[in-house]
Amino acid sequence: MKKRVNHILVTGGAGYIGSHIVELLVKSKNKVIILDNLVTGYRKLINKKATFVNADIKNKSKLVRIIKKNKINSIIHLAAYLNVSEAEKNKKKYYLNNVLGTKNLIKACKNTDVKNIIFSSSCAVYGNVSGAVSEKKKPNPIGYYGLTKFKGEELLKKYQKKFNYNYGILRYFNVAGASHSGKIGEIETSHGHLIKNLAIEALQKSPQIKIFGNDYKTKDGTCVRDYIHVSDLADIHIKCLKYLNSRKKSFVLNCGYGKGYSVREIVNIFKKLRGNVMIEVLKKRPGDLDRIYSNTKKFKELIKWKPKHNSIKKIILSAIKWEKKLNN
Numbered sequence: 311m312k313k314r315v316n317h318i319l320v321t322g323g324a325g326y327i328g329s330h331i332v333e334l335l336v337k338s339k340n341k342v343i344i345l346d347n348l349v350t351g352y353r354k355l356i357n358k359k360a361t362f363v364n365a366d367i368k369n370k371s372k373l374v375r376i377i378k379k380n381k382i383n384s385i386i387h388l389a390a391y392l393n394v395s396e397a398e399k400n401k402k403k404y405y406l407n408n409v410l411g412t413k414n415l416i417k418a419c420k421n422t423d424v425k426n427i428i429f430s431s432s433c434a435v436y437g438n439v440s441g442a443v444s445e446k447k448k449p450n451p452i453g454y455y456g457l458t459k460f461k462g463e464e465l466l467k468k469y470q471k472k473f474n475y476n477y478g479i480l481r482y483f484n485v486a487g488a489s490h491s492g493k494i495g496e497i498e499t500s501h502g503h504l505i506k507n508l509a510i511e512a513l514q515k516s517p518q519i520k521i522f523g524n525d526y527k528t529k530d531g532t533c534v535r536d537y538i539h540v541s542d543l544a545d546i547h548i549k550c551l552k553y554l555n556s557r558k559k560s561f562v563l564n565c566g567y568g569k570g571y572s573v574r575e576i577v578n579i580f581k582k583l584r585g586n587v588m589i590e591v592l593k594k595r596p597g598d599l600d601r602i603y604s605n606t607k608k609f610k611e612l613i614k615w616k617p618k619h620n621s622i623k624k625i626i627l628s629a630i631k632w633e634k635k636l637n638n
């Protein structure tokens with residue numbers, strides 16, 4: 311029997327996480343189409359074994375053409391804006407891209423071969439929670455970015471029966487690190503990601519680290535987050551796609567390791583690695599949550615998956631290694 315080949319559309323595949331997913335997808339018999347408008351994506355991150363289409367998810371007729379022409383049966387939808395503070399200041403921009411863009415993409419699946427959609431959601435949909443948060447917790451986003459992700463989830467659920475697909479909603483926690491291949495990693499600097507910022511500073515003579523807020527309701531006053539290595543996260547997508555193909559059942563899944571680190575703790579680990587580091591404490595950023603980390607029970611049950619890169623020190627070191635490569 312001929313082996314089934316997935317025709318997979320990866321929106322946002324020229325971005326940080328998308329490029330890591332594509333790197334794994336092209337290793338097996340998948341036909342991979344990357345759709346990206348390069349707003350925060352980079353040509354350098356585009357995998358040569360995939361087909362690249364420079365397009366915008368806001369352009370529905372183009373989406374329809376691409377999905378039909380390439381007989382797409384699975385979509386991994388990452389394309390979005392993700393700067394939490396910018397979202398508070400420019401809600402319309404985030405609504406148009408993250409909510410209407412997602413709606414366009416879903417509607418473009420009408421009368422096509424699309425059977426699976428994996429959506430990059432975020433732990434930001436939960437709002438402030440104390441302790442480990444499970445998928446059963448009712449979403450209550452406090453920031454606008456989180457709200458756009460929640461709306462995306464609702465749209466996927468709303469159109470599921472009508473357009474006959476199954477969805478996998480993946481609520482990522484904080485993604486960091488870089489592929490061991492050395493070919494890809496995070497390039498964009500506008501998202502304000504802590505570990506990316508540490509990696510940039512690691513290359514400076516006198517690193518300066520900004521901590522945004524030290525009066526959160528946490529153990530040391532700084533925000534607490536659950537950091538997941540991007541290669542582990544990419545692997546989860548492969549497992550989830552297999553699950554959707556075999557079980558044909560929709561699901562919502564948290565993607566984190568289940569351990570929270572405060573910003574101060576991360577900075578202290580960095581200090582041990584790098585020595586003289588200047589720390590500046592600034593005001594809180596609008597939209598940031600106090601503390602959030604994942605309950606990993608469902609995660610282990612559903613895809614029976616074990617992380618390979620869950621050491622915070624290794625995550626930081628891999629981000630620094632990539633940063634050095636990027637600057638050489």
Ligand SMILES: NC(=O)c1ccc[n+]([C@@H]2O[C@H](COP(=O)([O-])OP(=O)(O)OC[C@H]3O[C@@H](n4cnc5c(N)ncnc54)[C@H](O)[C@@H]3O)[C@@H](O)[C@H]2O)c1
Pocket residue numbers: 321322323324325326327328345346347348349350351352365366367368387388389390391392407411430431432433481482483484485486498
């Ligand atoms: N990085 C994290 O820690 C994190 C955490 C939770 C959720 N997420 C989600 O993961 C996804 C990917 O994030 P990332 O960290 O790789 O960021 P990224 O900016 O590197 O990737 C987003 C990609 O989407 C593309 N894009 C944006 N708007 C588009 C549009 N209208 N049409 C076509 N392409 C468009 C960008 O050019 C970019 O390549 C996003 O949906 C984000 O909300 C990320």
